[in-house]
Amino acid sequence: MHKLDLTLEQEAVVRLNKAIVLCLDKRDAGTRELLEHLLGEEEDSIEWLEAQLTIVNDIGRERYLSEQLRE
Numbered sequence: 001m002h003k004l005d006l007t008l009e010q011e012a013v014v015r016l017n018k019a020i021v022l023c024l025d026k027r028d029a030g031t032r033e034l035l036e037h038l039l040g041e042e043e044d045s046i047e048w049l050e051a052q053l054t055i056v057n058d059i060g061r062e063r064y065l066s067e068q069l070r071e
Contacts, residue, residue: 002056006049013042 016039023032056064 002049002052006046006053009042009046009049013039013046016042 016035020032020035020039023029023035052064059067
């Protein structure tokens, strides 16, 4: 579950970075700022997903899932 999400987020970061470069070339500051904000959110999401995958690796899938049910 998290692995697929992580892959999708990483692909989104690549696309956003390309779009930001295009905005810089076209001198579109407004769109660039919006995309940079989205990029920050994607990067935060990647960090969270990587942390969750590390936890799953450390404690096991079953315990991880049982901890998620408690919250």
